[in-house]
Amino acid sequence: MSTQAVESTGGTAPGRKVVVDVQDLTKSFGDHEVLKGITGQIHEGEVLCVIGPSGSGKSTFLRCLNRLEEPTGGTVRVGDFDLTDPKVDINKVRRHIGMVFQQFNLFPHMTVAENIMLAPTEVKNVSKAEARQAAERLLDRVGLKDKADARPASLSGGQKQRVAIARALAMSPQIMLFDEATSALDPEMVGEVLQVIRDLAVEGMTMVLVTHEMGFAREVADRVLFMDHGKIVEVGPPEQIFDNPQQPRLQEFLSKVL
Amino acid sequence: MRSIQNRPALAVIVALAALVFGGASLSGVTTLATAPSAAAATPAGAGQTYTIATDTTFAPFEFRDSSGELTGIDIDIMESIAEDQGFEVEWQSLGFNAALQAVQSGQADGVIAGMGITDERREIFDFSEPYFTGTLTLAVNEGDEGEITGFESLEGKTLAVKTGSLSEEEAKANQEEFGFELLPLDQTTTMVESVKSGNADALMDDYPIIAYGVEQGSGLVTVGEQIPTGDYGFAVNKGDNAELLAMFDAGLAELQASGEYDEIVNRYLGGEGEDDGVDRSTFWGLLVTSFPALMSGLGNTLLVTAISFALAMVLGLLFGFMKITRNPVLRGIAVTFISIFRGTPILVWAFFFYFGLPQLIGTNVNIWVAGVLTLTLNGAAYIAEIVRGAVQSVDPGQMEASRSLGLGYGKSMQRVVLPQAFKMMTPSLINQLVIMLKDSSLLLAIGFAELLYQAQQIYAANFRVTEVLLIVAVIYFVAITLLTQLANYVDRKVNK
Ligand SMILES: Nc1ncnc2c1ncn2[C@@H]1O[C@H](COP(=O)(O)OP(=O)(O)OP(=O)(O)O)[C@@H](O)[C@H]1O
Ligand SMILES: [Mg+2]
Numbered sequence: 001m002s003t004q005a006v007e008s009t010g011g012t013a014p015g016r017k018v019v020v021d022v023q024d025l026t027k028s029f030g031d032h033e034v035l036k037g038i039t040g041q042i043h044e045g046e047v048l049c050v051i052g053p054s055g056s057g058k059s060t061f062l063r064c065l066n067r068l069e070e071p072t073g074g075t076v077r078v079g080d081f082d083l084t085d086p087k088v089d090i091n092k093v094r095r096h097i098g099m100v101f102q103q104f105n106l107f108p109h110m111t112v113a114e115n116i117m118l119a120p121t122e123v124k125n126v127s128k129a130e131a132r133q134a135a136e137r138l139l140d141r142v143g144l145k146d147k148a149d150a151r152p153a154s155l156s157g158g159q160k161q162r163v164a165i166a167r168a169l170a171m172s173p174q175i176m177l178f179d180e181a182t183s184a185l186d187p188e189m190v191g192e193v194l195q196v197i198r199d200l201a202v203e204g205m206t207m208v209l210v211t212h213e214m215g216f217a218r219e220v221a222d223r224v225l226f227m228d229h230g231k232i233v234e235v236g237p238p239e240q241i242f243d244n245p246q247q248p249r250l251q252e253f254l255s256k257v258l
Numbered sequence: 259m260r261s262i263q264n265r266p267a268l269a270v271i272v273a274l275a276a277l278v279f280g281g282a283s284l285s286g287v288t289t290l291a292t293a294p295s296a297a298a299a300t301p302a303g304a305g306q307t308y309t310i311a312t313d314t315t316f317a318p319f320e321f322r323d324s325s326g327e328l329t330g331i332d333i334d335i336m337e338s339i340a341e342d343q344g345f346e347v348e349w350q351s352l353g354f355n356a357a358l359q360a361v362q363s364g365q366a367d368g369v370i371a372g373m374g375i376t377d378e379r380r381e382i383f384d385f386s387e388p389y390f391t392g393t394l395t396l397a398v399n400e401g402d403e404g405e406i407t408g409f410e411s412l413e414g415k416t417l418a419v420k421t422g423s424l425s426e427e428e429a430k431a432n433q434e435e436f437g438f439e440l441l442p443l444d445q446t447t448t449m450v451e452s453v454k455s456g457n458a459d460a461l462m463d464d465y466p467i468i469a470y471g472v473e474q475g476s477g478l479v480t481v482g483e484q485i486p487t488g489d490y491g492f493a494v495n496k497g498d499n500a501e502l503l504a505m506f507d508a509g510l511a512e513l514q515a516s517g518e519y520d521e522i523v524n525r526y527l528g529g530e531g532e533d534d535g536v537d538r539s540t541f542w543g544l545l546v547t548s549f550p551a552l553m554s555g556l557g558n559t560l561l562v563t564a565i566s567f568a569l570a571m572v573l574g575l576l577f578g579f580m581k582i583t584r585n586p587v588l589r590g591i592a593v594t595f596i597s598i599f600r601g602t603p604i605l606v607w608a609f610f611f612y613f614g615l616p617q618l619i620g621t622n623v624n625i626w627v628a629g630v631l632t633l634t635l636n637g638a639a640y641i642a643e644i645v646r647g648a649v650q651s652v653d654p655g656q657m658e659a660s661r662s663l664g665l666g667y668g669k670s671m672q673r674v675v676l677p678q679a680f681k682m683m684t685p686s687l688i689n690q691l692v693i694m695l696k697d698s699s700l701l702l703a704i705g706f707a708e709l710l711y712q713a714q715q716i717y718a719a720n721f722r723v724t725e726v727l728l729i730v731a732v733i734y735f736v737a738i739t740l741l742t743q744l745a746n747y748v749d750r751k752v753n754k
Contacts, residue, residue, distance in 0.1 A: 118660075119665060171663060
């Protein structure tokens with residue numbers, strides 16, 4: 001059983017700008033080493049899907065990319081910033097990284113529009129009126145134009161997640177991180193959220209998607225990364241990962257989930 | 259009552275508070291100017307002002323009337339004498355033991371406090387001529403006076419007496435002969451309540467106290483022969499203030515000769531009552547006469563609660579946040595503060611701030627300051643826990659979502675976490691406000707004139723404990739209900 005990651009540059013256009021550069025990233029919770037040395041890059045416009053069994057460290061990896069988890073070792077660079085530099089202004093870095101959570105995490109005491117306007121007005125000093133206009137444009141983009149003044153509690157799960165995406169987009173991020181964005185949804189609502197993500201992919205948004213939706217991963221991903229026990233086991237274009245997996249553990253995993 | 263934790267530091271504080279409480283030397287000082295009389299002969303000491311110490315509440319000799327003025331037989335006699343002899347009186351209402359100490363230490367010139375003339379006391383004090391002869395009396399429920407007329411009709415019945423007092427001695431001496439049961443109790447109020455509730459058939463206690471209660475509608479009547487117990491006198495420190503003593507004796511003789519003395523005594527004991535057209539024996543009469551004092555008590559209760567709650571909110575927020583910060587020093591301070599004030603009874607702090615602190619800092623502490631400090635620090639400990647609990651119960655995903663958008667920790671707290679925490683904590687805060695309002699009644703122990711204190715002052719004089727407490731309970735209930743409604747209304751407006 002090999003632990004050597006199988007790297008492939010196929011599917012990524014060489015020469016494109018590197019948005020995320022991760023070198024030998026480790027993360028431990030106490031004695032428990034959850035990430036055991038992750039190295040890799042994500043290029044501008046690329047869609048990377050991360051798959052793997054439960055507990056393999058997918059969420060932890062994603063959260064290290066905007067330092068919601070503090071890396072234990074290694075370096076993480078996003079755009080021009082070194083996140084692992086203790087002197088870095090993390091709030092400034094995070095403006096460029098959008099994140100969408102499994103549980104939506106909308107702010108329940110604000111309206112939909114206020115959720116979206118919060119960061120631009122607080123962080124970027126955009127005027128209320130401007131932020132409101134931008135929010136309405138974003139809501140239009142995710143198909144929720146008429147929900148601007150609704151409370152999150154009155155929305156369906158799929159609508160909530162689309163608002164959460166719009167909220168993340170309001171900061172015009174360089175990259176979007178999705179942690180199982182559809183896992184908390186009723187099956188009939190998964191499609192509407194995936195459609196929004198698909199549209200983003202088409203528009204050229206750089207994205208990292210942790211997902212259990214293998215079909216969707218195959219469809220939108222430029223590259224798929226398979227993780228197990230805190231390591232990258234295999235990474236490559238979807239055709240390789242799903243149709244011609246090299247590593248026995250990936251083969252075993254796919255035989256269970258497909 | 260919350261339990262006291264076994265910590266050495268606390269033991270010291272408790273001991274200190276107890277120590278100081280015993281020998282309190284601070285209390286209200288009232289000046290009642292008296293116009294010098296135009297009498298012919300001017301005695302030595304005329305025109306001077308004397309500080310006279312007395313008890314706080316020993317009706318009918320000294321107590322506070324419904325408007326809070328010091329009044330009573332002792333007070334009226336002293337002031338009439340002062341007017342007659344042309345000197346002025348500055349009152350110090352201290353409590354009996356403290357009054358005696360004040361004279362011994364020279365802080366007061368004399369003491370008049372329903373004080374019996376005994377040989378032991380003669381060694382320390384010079385006494386005036388007796389101005390009142392103490393007697394014991396039996397008392398029974400109104401309507402029983404036909405049945406019980408003295409010791410002789412008490413066979414097989416129960417007699418309430420005051421533990422360790424002359425009334426117990428006297429009753430014991432007669433118990434064998436007449437065959438009644440003894441029920442020794444600590445306080446006159448309890449004795450009166452036992453008779454009214456039927457736990458005892460009769461009581462024996464000092465005549466003036468019982469007679470004044472009858473006057474105030476206690477529902478008892480005095481029966482049988484009065485038994486003399488001894489004479490009351492005005493006292494000065496042995497060898498001091500001879501001219502004051504002389505003036506007292508001379509003035510007393512004048513009052514007795516002119517009939518003013520009888521007038522004064524009858525005012526309290528003679529069944530004449532204050533002539534204001536209100537029948538005190540009815541519930542309505544009690545309500546009308548006690549209302550001003552109770553309302554001023556309620557005012558103080560509400561004010562001390564409002565001030566304390568506002569300050570406790572500020573402190574509670576501060577300590578609540580300190581407890582959830584990552585800074586171990588701040589967290590340690592908050593944890594210590596919270597556990598100290600949650601782990602100790604409010605009373606300990608009331609005593610400490612009012613009686614102990616002045617000794618440490620060498621200056622008196624205003625009773626409002628002591629009261630507010632006590633309630634504020636206790637409340638702040640509980641509010642800190644409410645704040646901490648509410649902030650921590652906000653889904654951590656909220657903070658993460660806000661931080662992932664680039665908002666800092668403070669901004670995220672302010673815009674995302676706190677608004678949700680406040681919404682969650684308002685019911686607990688309203689609850690805490692109600693608790694604080696009720697806890698403010700504990701301040702009566704240091705003499706803070708809040709609602710229950712006023713009630714105690716009233717029933718200590720008229721023994722209508724049940725009725726007065728009923729009135730007070732209704733006042734508290736109405737006040738708390740209105741307050742809760744108001745708080746809920748504000749909550750709905752703010753947290754809609
Ligand atoms: N805050 C934490 N403290 C301690 N252990 C943690 C913490 N967060 C995650 N872990 C542990 O790290 C390991 C990886 O967790 P992670 O959430 O990254 O897995 P995952 O691949 O996202 O799994 P899933 O598919 O179930 O979401 C797990 O064993 C988990 O228990
Ligand atoms: Mg996960």
